[in-house]
Amino acid sequence: MSTSDAKLLGLWASPFTTRVQMALKLKSVEFEFIQENLQNKSELLLKTNPVHKKVPVFIHDDKPICESLIIIQYIEDTWISGPSILPTDPYDRAIARFWAAYIDDKWFPLLKELGAAHGDEARTSIMEKIFEGLALLEEAFDKCSKGKGFFGEENVGYLDIALGCYLGWVKATEIMTGVKWLDETKTPGLVGWAERLCSDNAVKDVLPEAQKLVEHYKMSTPKEKSATA
Amino acid sequence: MSTSDAKLLGLWASPFTTRVQMALKLKSVEFEFIQENLQNKSELLLKTNPVHKKVPVFIHDDKPICESLIIIQYIEDTWISGPSILPTDPYDRAIARFWAAYIDDKWFPLLKELGAAHGDEARTSIMEKIFEGLALLEEAFDKCSKGKGFFGEENVGYLDIALGCYLGWVKATEIMTGVKWLDETKTPGLVGWAERLCSDNAVKDVLPEAQKLVEHYKMSTPKEKSATA
Structure with a gap:
């Protein structure tokens, strides 16, 4: 699936980042992974998650989504042709x-x-x-x-x-x-x-x-x- | 909407209970409200929310759902003919x-x-x-x-x-x-x-x-x- 406009701002060791990577992989969504340095947070992180200043942030079509479970729900709602992540019932x-x-x-x-x-x-x-x-x-x-x-x-x-x-x-x-x-x-x-x-x-x-x-x-x-x- | 099998176990002063009442009212769902006594928690509360032992618990067709935002999502997903609670996009x-x-x-x-x-x-x-x-x-x-x-x-x-x-x-x-x-x-x-x-x-x-x-x-x-x- 072509999604060159999908970026994940994360940290390899963060389970919340792993979570989003899993969901994107399940849905076969291509994305750019941007490794964040939490000792020196990037301008992009501070701009896209000004409230919590935490990873992960998923940026899709220039729109940032924060909080891993909310991101997974967004991925589920957006790439509807991929396999379902949430149960149907x-x-x-x-x-x-x-x-x-x-x-x-x-x-x-x-x-x-x-x-x-x-x-x-x-x-x-x-x-x-x-x-x-x-x-x-x-x-x-x-x-x-x-x-x-x-x-x-x-x-x-x-x-x-x-x-x-x-x-x-x-x-x-x-x-x-x-x-x-x-x-x-x-x-x-x-x-x-x-x-x-x-x-x-x-x-x-x-x-x-x-x-x-x-x-x-x-x-x-x-x-x-x-x-x- | 006839829903005699919908019960809400709550407390009038709990904002989380109020939240579920609002969602049910928005969807015109009829339900029985059961006032809980938190100083002497009912068997029904302990049985339906054994993990947190907190109100609200929404019981639909004898199946309990806990945590107010999760209940609201359930109401949205179940009574789909009523007005949408969540945005469409x-x-x-x-x-x-x-x-x-x-x-x-x-x-x-x-x-x-x-x-x-x-x-x-x-x-x-x-x-x-x-x-x-x-x-x-x-x-x-x-x-x-x-x-x-x-x-x-x-x-x-x-x-x-x-x-x-x-x-x-x-x-x-x-x-x-x-x-x-x-x-x-x-x-x-x-x-x-x-x-x-x-x-x-x-x-x-x-x-x-x-x-x-x-x-x-x-x-x-x-x-x-x-x-x-």
Whole structure:
């Protein structure tokens, strides 16, 4: 699909950027990727996202769209001839949106908190919450996938993207903490899902490598760690 | 429209509940309103929103949907013969979603923070941020309304509901603080908009009275103050 007027302003290590890359790849939309430097934000970023000053920003026909889930919805609404990202049924769509919001607002922030936590007690408490969240997401996977391979049933969909974009960071925090978040006993559905997703064409080339993320995390400033949305 | 299988589990003082009531009224959907008691949450609430345990929950054909903006999207997707709530153009839709998220995630939390702030310095700093947010929303109104009366142009739409649901609380905090948030000099667009919105049929009967909200706020516990979403 010819879309020379599509640009993505992002950061390779930002899961929110990965999310948009996945959606664009699913829809076979060609775009220019512009790597942002969060230590010295570009004029383009400040101009296109003056409210939050965060990546990703998707610029289509010179019009900027911010916030990753809103960008994905825009991509879905704009490239309607490509495969559907959201479920067709309004209720299934609402459920997908519910879990995507849960992941962004409740679950992923715990992984960030863990990085900043001091003391064994604080870390243990956060880790328990992360596992509780994964148990909920395992249940959600069972319901949404309807016995098939993805949250979007046969195909990678909205919730696969919403959660899948974090897989690089999930693995990176496993390396850094020594804790295995996904395992065959507690979250067998998600273990299989993660394997399938990481070999999917829309995902395998855009998901950052865990080891590179570990190095990036160790080198980045606290300000950078929170500068994506 | 006959929808005897539609129930809304809510709280009269919750702006998120008001939001859903507005959307249902816009679409002429009949529903049963079930007043929730947040000091003694019902079995129905705990069963239908086990993750967040918050109102509103919209129950349609025995299927629960949580989170007010997700419910509104569900209402839009389900009652398609009624007037559109979201803009038709994908970019306008993305912009409406962007500002709705800004209002919920950044702006309204400031009004709550103000209630909990101690000391003049803290209060002044929060008030400045509230005014800065209103200046952004005034600009957004100018752009979205395209010279017409509402964010949704000629008609009450998504962003009118997303921001309008807070008008009762905006007025209630004006009574409690003595500060006028909206005025003809700084936010003339929003002043006219608020007047028009409050006389709209979908809004005037469901927006709680400011004085009643003041009394409710003074009597409610800190836990209750944060128990809606």
